[in-house]
Amino acid sequence: MSDLNLLPSEAKFQAEKIKIKGIINNFLWIFGGFWFLLLVGVVAVSLVMQLSLKGLTKEYEKGQSQYQALAGSMAINQKIKYQAKVVSKVLVDRFEYGRSMEMIKNLFSQNITVTNLEIGEKKVFTVFGTVADGNNLSEVEKKVADINYDLIDGFKSAKIANLSYDPIRNWQFQVEVKLK
Amino acid sequence: MSQNPLNIPDKIFGINSSLIGMFLLPVGMVVAFIISLGLVILPRIDSIKQSAASISETRSQIKSVAEKKAYLLSVDQDELAKNEEQLSAAVLPEKNSYVLVGVLRTIADKYGYQVNSFSINPIGIKGDTKDSLTVSDKDVATKLPINIVLTGPEDKNLDLIKSIENSLPILFIDNMKTTSKLGVSEIEMVISSYYVPDRVEYVSGNLSLADLQPTKEEADLLTRINSFESNSNLEETRVDGKTFMEYSRDNPFTL
Numbered sequence: 001m002s003d004l005n006l007l008p009s010e011a012k013f014q015a016e017k018i019k020i021k022g023i024i025n026n027f028l029w030i031f032g033g034f035w036f037l038l039l040v041g042v043v044a045v046s047l048v049m050q051l052s053l054k055g056l057t058k059e060y061e062k063g064q065s066q067y068q069a070l071a072g073s074m075a076i077n078q079k080i081k082y083q084a085k086v087v088s089k090v091l092v093d094r095f096e097y098g099r100s101m102e103m104i105k106n107l108f109s110q111n112i113t114v115t116n117l118e119i120g121e122k123k124v125f126t127v128f129g130t131v132a133d134g135n136n137l138s139e140v141e142k143k144v145a146d147i148n149y150d151l152i153d154g155f156k157s158a159k160i161a162n163l164s165y166d167p168i169r170n171w172q173f174q175v176e177v178k179l180k
Numbered sequence: 181m182s183q184n185p186l187n188i189p190d191k192i193f194g195i196n197s198s199l200i201g202m203f204l205l206p207v208g209m210v211v212a213f214i215i216s217l218g219l220v221i222l223p224r225i226d227s228i229k230q231s232a233a234s235i236s237e238t239r240s241q242i243k244s245v246a247e248k249k250a251y252l253l254s255v256d257q258d259e260l261a262k263n264e265e266q267l268s269a270a271v272l273p274e275k276n277s278y279v280l281v282g283v284l285r286t287i288a289d290k291y292g293y294q295v296n297s298f299s300i301n302p303i304g305i306k307g308d309t310k311d312s313l314t315v316s317d318k319d320v321a322t323k324l325p326i327n328i329v330l331t332g333p334e335d336k337n338l339d340l341i342k343s344i345e346n347s348l349p350i351l352f353i354d355n356m357k358t359t360s361k362l363g364v365s366e367i368e369m370v371i372s373s374y375y376v377p378d379r380v381e382y383v384s385g386n387l388s389l390a391d392l393q394p395t396k397e398e399a400d401l402l403t404r405i406n407s408f409e410s411n412s413n414l415e416e417t418r419v420d421g422k423t424f425m426e427y428s429r430d431n432p433f434t435l
Contacts, residue, residue, distance in 0.1 A: 057238060077252070
């Protein structure tokens with residue numbers, strides 16, 4: 001109260017000053033409290049996070065070591081995957097002749113004898129056969145026509161490459177068949 | 181009497197110095213707050229963010245490891261070993277065409293066929309590019325072809341071809357000519373198979389669960405390969421704790 005000035009204007013100023021001081025004090029308390037809480041909060045959260053991370057890292061390392069213990073199984077698993085990749089690459093271009101040969105053998109009836117079969121390039125068969133009775137040659141021609149008209153599944157095209165007659169071996173034919 | 185040890189004038193720039201003095205503490209506090217914000221609070225917040233990201237990553241790693249562990253433990257080890265054996269048998273165990281002759285003789289025997297003649301194609305041995313197949317970044321499969329002539333019952337030739345096509349190691353009929361006379365069939369073929377060198381290391385990098393689980397294509401391939409019959413004439417032998425393959429070098433022309 002030693003600074004008190006009893007002059008009316010000074011008194012007014014002092015009153016205002018006291019009011020401002022009160023506001024400043026409130027600000028200091030609120031701001032200081034907020035600052036303190038922020039500091040404590042940030043430090044606390046940071047510590048909790050670090051502890052949590054430490055715990056989780058331990059848990060991960062434990063799980064990882066158990067997983068590493070299965071290395072043998074994992075190596076076989078990866079070996080199988082690698083081998084499967086190799087085998088599938090190897091198999092990708094393979095054409096299987098067994099089924100195709102079966103189709104060609106079943107193409108003609110018993111009246112026609114398939115004597116030889118040649119496979120040069122992929123999906124191209126050359127069929128050599130004999131026909132005891134010349135009348136059955138029409139069956140060969142009909143099959144060739146049916147293949148070319150796409151009436152027989154699995155075959156793309158066919159052509160009679162050679163036809164000859166021998167009194168001993170009768171009619172001999174050579175048909176080139178392309179598969180789909 | 182007011183105390184003024186610093187001898188501050190009553191007014192500074194026309195403002196009462198005691199009024200200015202009142203604002204010094206809050207201004208100082210704000211400055212201290214800003215400094216602490218830059219030096220302590222913001223770095224701590226960054227560290228919290230990093231920890232949160234690490235926690236999230238570690239949690240997903242724990243989950244991933246647990247899933248992979250559970251998957252590996254759930255796999256039937258016998259089936260795994262069987263699959264490995266089948267796939268190993270799918271390619272030639274050594275870069276040697278003679279092994280291929282042995283395989284073909286084994287198949288031919290089953291259908292009453294005999295090996296009339298065979299010749300080893302030198303192109304396959306030279307490792308020409310057309311006789312090799314790139315199977316991965318580092319590995320190349322070498323194609324080993326042989327010319328072989330088999331003779332046997334005509335009615336079994338289709339079964340023989342089908343058996344060749346369903347055999348392990350996987351065989352390729354590159355060229356074929358059959359001649360039948362009086363129920364005896366002569367089959368002249370160019371047959372090949374692939375040799376792939378063994379890898380030292382199969383596991384590379386950090387594997388995900390998807391890397392461990394078989395894809396649909398792999399599962400389909402394993403089903404297909406399991407239907408193939410192994411005709412390898414190799415026998416695994418153990419001597420003094422060491423395992424090796426014993427190769428049969430029997431005369432291929434005899435039954």
